[in-house]
Each structure stands twice: as structure tokens, then as C-alpha cells.
Amino acid sequence: MPELCGIELEHPVINASGTYDAIAARAVFGDALLEDFPFAAFVSKTITPEPRAGNAPRRIWETPAGMLNSIGLPNKGLEGFLAEDLPRLAALPVPLIVSIMATSREDFARCVERVAARREVAAIELNVSCPNVHSGLIVGEDPAETEALLETLRPRTEKPLIVKLTPNVAGPAAVAAGAERGGADAVSLINTLKGTAVDPATGAPALGNGYGGLSGPAVRPVALEQVRSVRAATGLPIVGMGGIASGADAAEFLALGASVVAVGTESFRDPRAGSRVAAELESTLRLERVSEPVLDLD
Amino acid sequence: MPELCGIELEHPVINASGTYDAIAARAVFGDALLEDFPFAAFVSKTITPEPRAGNAPRRIWETPAGMLNSIGLPNKGLEGFLAEDLPRLAALPVPLIVSIMATSREDFARCVERVAARREVAAIELNVSCPNVHSGLIVGEDPAETEALLETLRPRTEKPLIVKLTPNVAGPAAVAAGAERGGADAVSLINTLKGTAVDPATGAPALGNGYGGLSGPAVRPVALEQVRSVRAATGLPIVGMGGIASGADAAEFLALGASVVAVGTESFRDPRAGSRVAAELESTLRLERVSEPVLDLD
Amino acid sequence: MNAPFGRRLCEVAANRDSGGYRVVSLLDHEGPEPEPGQFYMLAAEAGWGADGGRAFLPRAISVAATAPGARGGVRLDFLLDAVGPGTERLCGLGAGEGVWITGPLGNSFAAPAEVSPGAAGAVLVGGGVGVAPLALLRRRFGERGVPHRVLLGFRDRRHTGGLDLFCGSSGALCPEVRLATEDGHTGLQGRVTDLLLPILAGDDARSGVVYACGPPAMLEAVRALCAEHGVACELALESPMACGFGACFGCAVPKPGGGFLRLCVDGPVLRGDQVEEVSHAYA
Amino acid sequence: MNAPFGRRLCEVAANRDSGGYRVVSLLDHEGPEPEPGQFYMLAAEAGWGADGGRAFLPRAISVAATAPGARGGVRLDFLLDAVGPGTERLCGLGAGEGVWITGPLGNSFAAPAEVSPGAAGAVLVGGGVGVAPLALLRRRFGERGVPHRVLLGFRDRRHTGGLDLFCGSSGALCPEVRLATEDGHTGLQGRVTDLLLPILAGDDARSGVVYACGPPAMLEAVRALCAEHGVACELALESPMACGFGACFGCAVPKPGGGFLRLCVDGPVLRGDQVEEVSHAYA
Numbered sequence A, B: 001m002p003e004l005c006g007i008e009l010e011h012p013v014i015n016a017s018g019t020y021d022a023i024a025a026r027a028v029f030g031d032a033l034l035e036d037f038p039f040a041a042f043v044s045k046t047i048t049p050e051p052r053a054g055n056a057p058r059r060i061w062e063t064p065a066g067m068l069n070s071i072g073l074p075n076k077g078l079e080g081f082l083a084e085d086l087p088r089l090a091a092l093p094v095p096l097i098v099s100i101m102a103t104s105r106e107d108f109a110r111c112v113e114r115v116a117a118r119r120e121v122a123a124i125e126l127n128v129s130c131p132n133v134h135s136g137l138i139v140g141e142d143p144a145e146t147e148a149l150l151e152t153l154r155p156r157t158e159k160p161l162i163v164k165l166t167p168n169v170a171g172p173a174a175v176a177a178g179a180e181r182g183g184a185d186a187v188s189l190i191n192t193l194k195g196t197a198v199d200p201a202t203g204a205p206a207l208g209n210g211y212g213g214l215s216g217p218a219v220r221p222v223a224l225e226q227v228r229s230v231r232a233a234t235g236l237p238i239v240g241m242g243g244i245a246s247g248a249d250a251a252e253f254l255a256l257g258a259s260v261v262a263v264g265t266e267s268f269r270d271p272r273a274g275s276r277v278a279a280e281l282e283s284t285l286r287l288e289r290v291s292e293p294v295l296d297l298d
Numbered sequence C, D: 001m002n003a004p005f006g007r008r009l010c011e012v013a014a015n016r017d018s019g020g021y022r023v024v025s026l027l028d029h030e031g032p033e034p035e036p037g038q039f040y041m042l043a044a045e046a047g048w049g050a051d052g053g054r055a056f057l058p059r060a061i062s063v064a065a066t067a068p069g070a071r072g073g074v075r076l077d078f079l080l081d082a083v084g085p086g087t088e089r090l091c092g093l094g095a096g097e098g099v100w101i102t103g104p105l106g107n108s109f110a111a112p113a114e115v116s117p118g119a120a121g122a123v124l125v126g127g128g129v130g131v132a133p134l135a136l137l138r139r140r141f142g143e144r145g146v147p148h149r150v151l152l153g154f155r156d157r158r159h160t161g162g163l164d165l166f167c168g169s170s171g172a173l174c175p176e177v178r179l180a181t182e183d184g185h186t187g188l189q190g191r192v193t194d195l196l197l198p199i200l201a202g203d204d205a206r207s208g209v210v211y212a213c214g215p216p217a218m219l220e221a222v223r224a225l226c227a228e229h230g231v232a233c234e235l236a237l238e239s240p241m242a243c244g245f246g247a248c249f250g251c252a253v254p255k256p257g258g259g260f261l262r263l264c265v266d267g268p269v270l271r272g273d274q275v276e277e278v279s280h281a282y283a
């Protein structure tokens, strides 16, 4: 049975933060969502100390084999989340990981303490990399900053701390090493790549925010390379993500050293992508176990 | 008539370094190549002080809407290039830009002097960003290094120096600003994004080199965002590239501040992509010039 | 009624022209009957994402008509305007091809009395491909005996897509339907709002509710006119949707008091007073 | 003879089964007659890159046969094995669909006397989809009166793709063709190299040249056997190609003395002594 920082998982596929609203999906799809929940653990959308409305539209833009988003972390804020959302997320049949982001170590610490205090929460993901909120960038670009943040947070909880790295750096491995030194339990990568597009109808940037984050199959090669380089630099478990759309894609991440994978954008195309990827992965791996090298010399 | 650092161009589309071998193409397609040369200027493959054989295969791998390469800069070396290739490239009907890379300032300086001394050469592109040769990375990741390199090279020639930036950094704009301070005449971007893939048949990295550089439409949103941010940080002309496959794509780069665009990977799919993009761009722009806002009220 | 969980593969039963648009019919063996205003996320099984990597995401399309499927299930008719790679691919589908669908999604139009106490009748106002959800709404109003009038706007003779969805089985336009065309080749020469204005100005306007779907500028005109005349309205909006089930937060539409609605789960049908101004920015 | 500059759109004239492979015929109105061993870069006009963004690049495919086109030009026949998204799409093409082609590209097989002074005859050794260029070569040798034998290897009854390209107009296998099959259902039970070995060991072996195309392990066996017996050979290799015209440097094949050849412009046909060892790494 796969596990992540001691959390047992039915299979190695979880969701990428911000790409699945289990509460909304429950309302749309009903109990079937719970009976056949697509992910082995649920990661919440990133929450911030205060409520946020998110960015002005337009927020999404399709690109070749991918998409840009500038959602801007709309959320109810720490207290709203704890009061309204957490109890409903606790009803999901899988462990809950809460993603948080803040613009100061103190705020981060407060969020970690308040969230970790809740029994329903299995682990915390620290979003130090969201490309849509300027202040979020700084920590994740710098190994020392990241280490210092972890040193602040580590004493506040015994629950696993997963650091979500930003891919928009020259060396993600150095930042991962900083996270490890600071006491992180795992890293997750990649967040979205900074990107933009021009609306041909206006000649101006297509997104309301001017730029956004790129996700989907287009970024998979970049994600795989970052996983490979982070694997070489740390012993931490890796949650690998970025463009996973099939079991074969997931297998690439596992081959390069990820312990668990996350599905993001593909869920938009297929609300049960998580289960599908897990099933495809299972049969890929089973196939590998039984297959003999095929001789093709005729 | 578009121009780049004073070099007059028939149209704003040139080739991306390393994606067109005009000598080989001449042998394959004959004089038709010269009669209808697809680019307004020709940029050579990057040459290095000494000859290089390039990386061990496998060198290319297809990815969603793009490709990875780990070619490894095979070239005849500075002297071989000057003796054998330059005279033949001089026969092309367009201005010639020579791309060079070296692992020390002294070697860079020697290359610049030898190349700039040749009448056939209109400008020099400095590749400080090739992701396939380790030493090439360092300068382009660091604004101060880049500035220092330019300060060394600037006095050696009056010919335009174009700095090809690496996209694998947190802030390409800062590096562009460094290049400007050092005396560069233009910047070109983006080079390929670091990426890898796993060969499903072996479970190991698909490229002989372990990783490579990602190009093609998949990277276009990243390229556009870097052009946008570099435009905001410098007054230098920008040669924009990364995933341009059509005139509409090129128009996005121009809208965000590029003066000239370059076509790379798309030439593999269409050997005359350069001319096609230029023609499509021309008709896009002409359309924009004449079109009135369209009222679309029921 | 919940949508079945996940996407499912449906077969194209038919694909016919409708005044420049296409009506693509799918056979759905799993889903419930959709309500007027609801939509589905559609993606062709084959060839999605071809040539340049788009369409990559599924496309939100309103259901325009339903009927019992020939071999069970329900036939879903979609009215499609080929404006880009996704709709072009969908418009080019042949019978027997596969389409991934998720839905029915979103809310639906409410009965007049639910929108405005005392309101008994309805005025349906549609333009362009936005006539699609109104075709289904009109059918339901007809079945339930809700008095209604239909006002449709078209640009010219070549752009009358979807008009046949408002015809009876005889093929003739139903009597309660009135047209405005910009070239005046049929109906009133002008815009559909020119037909709406006298109704809103009428004495009995407040006993009715306006239901509108169409291009943003038309919706904004309808919204503003209704607000001015104190007549309740429901608008079926569009916004860019990646998922259709509340997952991506891409479909944000500004709320009058600040903040945003997610159009896919809070809409696509919004009351006039839930919208500040219908803008191209999110439509 | 140069290839026309750029890619051009050709129409699919036919697409038929050939023992598990497909033979796809294109009508080319612009290009010259290709030589045996040459290849084209192919990409379907529609649906290329669908579903996951691949195939993105064009695919290198050898020409297997040519004929005058029904309405002028030349008909190019390609033998295709559906191993991934690109070849699957090409194998699924219907008559009338469009295909972008660039070519003919690469070098071609040389006459026996050019490869080895004094050699008069030829032994063609093919396996799998690698029989394609040999089919065209055999035709040319036949036309030019070059004595030749053909040895083809197939796995089993279900894998005999391309065999019919070696049949005469009567539909019967030509007499100079011998088969080896791993299941022994026809011809020799064994490998094609089992047919080659006695020929190489024969007294007159050096008056001939071996021409081979097939899977890497077969080519390597042929190369090593020929080297051992001092018999000249030409191998048509494969390597990953992005462009086919020398632009990408992706198709590198190691040279015996170090360094690399670009298979698309220096090959695809290499003499046995130009290759160190035929490896899966670049094939």
C-alpha cells in the first residue's frame, strides 16, 4: 500500500491543489463522488489568512496541450475555511491535506497551528510558489528563505509538512534541499510555470491579470526534469505533478523518483481522471511485472 | 521595412539558432532554397571554440505539442566554421548572424574577434543559455555574470551583439537588464526549457543525456511571458521565439514587445515555415489595419 | 437531479444544418433529462486537440432540445456555432462518432412565479447561438401551459441558425415567435430589443418575466432595459469554462456587491440583479 | 535530383491491408521519382497531434513502391506499421484525405558494382516493416537486370506484412524470394539470417552485395555476418528524425572512428563499415 509521510493511501494518485473543489463536485455529482472518490487523499485549494475574491476575469486561457490560469487563490480565508469547509471535507472518504499560503512567517505559523490543531487534517501543504500572488513567490525562489520558513513552522506541528516548490527558478533542487534542512517531510512539484498569451481579438494579454500559470501536458517534460533533479538532491518523498493525464504519464514520474503523483488539469477534462490514472498505472505496473523482454528478431 | 540593430530585414521572421542547417538544406532542396529563402536573416547553429561531436543518442523525443532535444552543440569549432561553413553561408541571400558559445570570457572574446572580423557577418548572437552544455548555463543565470561578459566583449567589435537568454531562471528580466548594462544591442529569447521524459519501454530517461531542452508550441506561453517581462525591464530590441508556428503566434510576440521573431521547431514540420509565418503575419497585420470594430449585437 | 459522476462516451445520432449553425444530436444512455438552461461539457473522442494542441479542454454547450432516444436513453440536441477549434470539431462530427460528455451541469431557468411573485407569463429573448437554451425553455413552458412569447434576433438572411428549433412539427414558425433582423428580410428590421421595448413598456409587463440568452451586448441591453422598467429577468450567461463542475474557478462573473460567482455552479442562469453589467471580459 | 523545397499536400489514393501492415498510396504531383532507400517525412493534414498532443513531428517513412499516378504525377506507396500515434494516424487515412509530405529525402542504395568492385549480384535481406525499401530496390534491380535474391523474415502467419509487395502481377511470390518464419508455417523455420548464412559461406559470396533493412537486431546480425565473411553490405537504418533534411541533428548515428553521422542526409543507407554496431539506442 503506498503511503506519504506515514499517511496510508489506497493508491498513489492524489489531486493537485486548486484543481478540484470536492464540495462543489459533491453538489454536482451527488453521493457517487464519495462512493468512488477519484483520489487517494484530498488536497484543498490553497487557503490564505484572510478571505480573497480572486483575480478579475478573464482567468483561464487555453494553450497548446495546456492552459493558463490566473485564478488568484479565491478562498474564504483561514477562519471561514475552518468553520465552513473543513467539516464538509472531513466527510470525504480519504485523508485530507490542507494547502496554505501566507505572506509572512507569522501568518504562515498561525495558519499551520490553527489547521494542524484539527483532527480532520492529515498533513499540510505549504504553497510557497503560487505565481498569481506576488508575495507568494519570494520564499520559494530562495533556498535560505525556504529553510527559514520551515524552521519557523516545524516546531508548531508534528503533522507532515509538504513544501510545494515553484518551478520558476534556475535550481529547484537547491530549494528542495533548503526545505529538507528546515525540516520538511516531503516536497510537491511542480506548480504552474509563469506564462501569458495575447488575445488575438484585442492584441492585449488574454488574462485579466496580464499573466498566469501554465499547466497541463505541455509542462510535463519540465515537471519530470524538476522531479529528477530534486530526487538527486534530497531524500524527501516527492509528490510529482504537472501534466499527468494517464497512467503512463504517472509512471514516468514514479520512474524518476516520485512516491506519489497528483492530477490537476486533467480533472477538468475528466472529473474521474484520478481513478482512471490510478487504474491505468496499476495495469501498467502489473504488465511490467509479468512481461518478459520481447525478442523482435525475425 | 523591419530592422534589427540596424540590419535591414525583408520581413520580421528569422530562424532560431540550431534549427536550420542552410548548407544541408541547400544540398537537399537545391537552389530553390536560395530563391525562396524562408528567413529574413540566417542565424547559424551555435559554434564553440573547439569542434564538438554532440551528445550520444537518443537526442530527440516528442512531447505533447513539442519536443525535447539534447543535441549537444555538434559543430566544427571556430576555425572549422570560419574556413568551411562561413563562405557557404555567405552565399545566402540574407544577412548572417553567427551564434557563439564558450566556457570562459577569454574564449568568448576570441570567438567574437575572429567572427566579427569577417565581412560576411552582420551580427553575433551570444548563447549564454544552452541547456545541453553544462558550462553554458552559468553566465545566463546571473545578471552580473552576463554584464561582465558583455563588458569583456563589447570593446572587441562594433557589430551588434545579441544575447540569447536562458529561460530557466526566476527572473529573465534581470539578466536582460544586465546584458543591457554590459552593452548588448539586443536580446533573444527563449532558449529551450529544461525538460526530460521517460522511455516507457525502458523506464529510464529517454534521452541519452538524461535530460534536454523543450521547444515547440508547448512552451509558447512561457516564452511570451518572458518577452513581456523583459520588455518591461529593458529598452533593447527583442528577438522573440518559442513555439511560433503561425503568423498569429508571431503576432502575439510582436504585441508583447518583440521587434523580430524567430522560428525554430516549426521548421522541422515545415521547411518553409519561416516564409509562411511571415506571409501569415503580413496578412494578419494588414487585416488589423483595415478592420473596423465589428458590432455583434444579435 | 445530479449529473452522473464523470464523463461518459455518447454516440452522435445526427448532425444537420440549421441556418448556418449545426444541430448535433447525441444519444445519452446514462444521464437524466436536462432542464432548460443546463449545459454539458463536450469533447470529441477522436481528433480533439489536433493541429496546434487545441481544443484541449472540453467545451460548454447548452442543450437546445431533448427527445426519447431511438434505442432508449435520451437524445440531446446541441446547437453549435463554429467559432474556433472546439466548436469546429464538434460541428464536423459524423453519425456514429463518439463524444465525451459531462452533465447536465449548472442551474436552470425558474418558472415565472419563482422569479417574481405573481408573474404568470414569460418573454423569451434570444440572439445568435443563444437561442439554444430558449428553445428547450419554450418547449417546457408550452408543455406546462406557461404563457410565453418569444423574440428572436438575427443578423441577416444567412444567419438564422437555430430558428427551426422554434418551428412546430409542420415546419412553420410557431405563432408566439417574433423576429427582428438587422437587414429586415423578415420580421422587424432592427434589433431584438426593439421588439422587447414595447412589451416592457406595456401595462402588464410586471406580470411577466424576461428570459434571455445571447451575445453579451444583447444581454446587457436586456438587463438594463428590464432594470429600468422594473421587470424581473433571468439571463443565461457565458464565461470561459475549463471544467463545468466548480473545480477550476475559471468561470468567474463579478457580483454586484464585489466578489465573484462561479458561473458553472452558480449559473449559468443568473437573475438580472445578480449581475452588475454583462461584459465581454467574462463572456 | 533535389526534393521540391518545402512540404506539399498530397491526396491519399488508396489504403489497403498487407498482412497486418497497411499500404498507403499518395498521389504526388510535384516530386521526382524516388530512388530505393529514400524516404519522405509524412504528417496527416487533419488530426495530427490529436489527443495528448502527439504526433507532433512528421514521421520518416521509406517509399516501398512507385507507379505513374492515375491523373499524372507519381503514386507513392508506403508500407506502414502502426506502432504509435503517428503511424496509427497514417494507417487510418482514407482515400481523399490530405497528407503533408517532404521528400524524397536521404541517399539510396547503390548498385552492387558501386559498393564492391566486381560485384554483380545482390542479396536483399528484409524483416518486418523493413521490407519496404527492399521492395522498391528489387523492382529496380529487376528492371536493370541486376541478378538478385530476396530473403525475407516474418514472425508467424499473422505477421507477413509487405509480403505481397514481392509478388508478381499474378499474385504469386516471385521465384527469387525466399522466406524464413519463426513459426515455420511457410519457408524455412528460423530467422532470415539462417537463410543468409549459407549464401555468405558460398564460394561466390564476394561477387554479391548484401542489402538489408529491418529491426536493429537483424541489421546488427547481418552487419556482423557480412563483416565476418568479408562480404560488402548496405544497411538501411532508422533513427529518430524530427526534420529529415539535416536541420535538427537529432538522427545521429555513431561513426566507427568516433563522431556521428546525420542519418537523414548521410543515410539512411550506410555501408556496413560506416557503422560500428547497429543499436537500439538510435534505431
Ligand SMILES: Cc1cc2nc3c(=O)[nH]c(=O)nc-3n(C[C@H](O)[C@H](O)[C@H](O)COP(=O)(O)OP(=O)(O)OC[C@H]3O[C@@H](n4cnc5c(N)ncnc54)[C@H](O)[C@@H]3O)c2cc1C
Binding pocket: A061, A062, A063, A200, A201, C039, C055, C059, C060, C061, C062, C063, C078, C079, C080, C081, C082, C083, C084, C085, C086, C087, C088, C129, C132, C133, C237, C238, C239, C240, C241, C268
Ligand atoms: C454555459 C455555456 C453554454 C454555451 N452554450 C453554447 C451553445 O449552445 N452553442 C454554442 O455554439 N456555444 C455555446 N457556448 C459557447 C461555447 O462554449 C464556446 O463558443 C466554445 O467554448 C468556443 O470554443 P472553440 O474552441 O470553438 O473556440 P475558441 O478558440 O476557444 O474561441 C472562443 C473564445 O475563446 C477564447 N479563447 C480561449 N483560448 C483561446 C486561444 N488560445 N486562442 C484564441 N482564442 C481563445 C477567445 O475569447 C475566443 O473568442 C456556451 C458557453 C457556456 C459557458
Ligand SMILES: Cc1cc2nc3c(=O)[nH]c(=O)nc-3n(C[C@H](O)[C@H](O)[C@H](O)COP(=O)(O)OP(=O)(O)OC[C@H]3O[C@@H](n4cnc5c(N)ncnc54)[C@H](O)[C@@H]3O)c2cc1C
Binding pocket: B061, B062, B063, B197, B199, B200, B201, D039, D055, D059, D060, D061, D062, D063, D078, D079, D080, D081, D082, D083, D084, D085, D086, D087, D088, D129, D132, D133, D237, D238, D239, D240, D241, D268
Ligand atoms: C529513414 C526511415 C524510414 C522508415 N521507414 C518506415 C516505413 O517504411 N514504414 C514504417 O512503418 N516505419 C518506418 N520508419 C519508422 C517510423 O518512422 C516510426 O515507426 C515512426 O516514426 C513511429 O512514430 P509513431 O508516432 O507511430 O510512434 P512513436 O510513439 O513515436 O513510437 C515510436 C518510437 O518512438 C519513440 N518515442 C518518441 N517519443 C515518444 C514518446 N513521447 N512516447 C513514447 N515513445 C516515443 C519510442 O522509442 C518508440 O518506440 C522509418 C524510419 C526512418 C528513420
Ligand SMILES: Cc1cc2nc3c(=O)[nH]c(=O)nc-3n(C[C@H](O)[C@H](O)[C@H](O)COP(=O)(O)O)c2cc1C
Binding pocket: A016, A017, A018, A019, A045, A046, A069, A071, A073, A099, A127, A130, A164, A189, A190, A191, A192, A214, A215, A216, A217, A219, A241, A242, A243, A244, A262, A263, A264, A265, A266, C248, C249
Ligand atoms: C486552475 C488552477 C488552479 C490552481 N490553484 C492552485 C492552488 O490553489 N494552490 C496550489 O498550490 N496550486 C494550484 N494550482 C497548481 C496545481 O496544483 C498544479 O501544481 C499544476 O496545475 C500542475 O499540475 P497539472 O498540470 O496536472 O495541472 C492550480 C492549477 C490550476 C490549473
Ligand SMILES: Cc1cc2nc3c(=O)[nH]c(=O)nc-3n(C[C@H](O)[C@H](O)[C@H](O)COP(=O)(O)O)c2cc1C
Binding pocket: B016, B017, B018, B019, B045, B046, B069, B071, B073, B099, B127, B130, B164, B189, B190, B191, B192, B214, B215, B216, B217, B219, B241, B242, B243, B244, B262, B263, B264, B265, B266, D248, D249
Ligand atoms: C534541435 C534543436 C537544436 C537547437 N540548437 C540550438 C543552438 O545550437 N543554439 C541556440 O542558441 N539554441 C538552440 N536551440 C534553441 C532554439 O534556437 C530556440 O531557442 C528554441 O527551440 C525555442 O524556439 P522554438 O520553440 O521555435 O523551437 C535548439 C533547439 C532545437 C529544437
Ligand code: FES
Binding pocket: C240, C241, C242, C243, C244, C245, C246, C247, C248, C249, C250, C251, C262, C263, C264, C265
Ligand atoms: S468552469 Fe471550472 S469552476 Fe466553473
Ligand code: FES
Binding pocket: D240, D241, D242, D243, D244, D245, D246, D247, D248, D249, D250, D251, D262, D263, D264, D265
Ligand atoms: S532528422 Fe533532423 S537532422 Fe536528421
